[in-house]
Amino acid sequence: MLGKLFALFVVGSLLELYLLMSVGQLLGSGTTVAVVLCTGLGGVLLARREGFRVLSDWQACMASGEFPADGLTSGLLVVAAGVMLVTPGLITDFVGLAFLVPPVRRALAAVVDRGLHARSDAEWVRSGHVGGRPPNTGRVVEVEATDVADASDGGPPLDSGAKTLR
Secondary structure: OHHHHHHHHHHHHHHHHHHHHHHHHHHOHHHHHHHHHHHHHHHHHHHHHHHHHHHHHHHHHHHOOOOOOOHHHHHHHHHHHHHHHHOOOHHHHHHHHHHHOHHHHHHHHHHHHHHHHHHHHHHHHHOOOOOOOOOOOOOOOOEEEOOOOOHHHOOOOOOOOOEEEO
């Protein structure tokens, strides 16, 4: 995994450098730097706006007791978009901007979620669990509970007896 990540960074950096040099030869170095700065600045502003929108959607859903439609993966993709847009380069800017487009982000989040769920189910099966669930060990867990009521709210007095549940 670390080798793949290292290769991705090396190959990605080389591609970015090659593309920047090619665009620099075509448009000139000043124009190329201006394009990179403008896409980075504009992208960061878009990432900030989209991040606040996703956060407010999450807060509204949680306040109403629902799970956010975009999910956690979509929010992480907005963060990844912000990182890509701050990184100088045309490829990272393009990918970062694509992550900010809601339909693209939702589609990518669905693909990532399916991959994570498939991988987690495979880990359960590989570890000896069938059907993606841990086995039922049949163990009984004993719990002691004490019913405690606040005397100031007019409730019953404190119960000092513990109850064992099975």
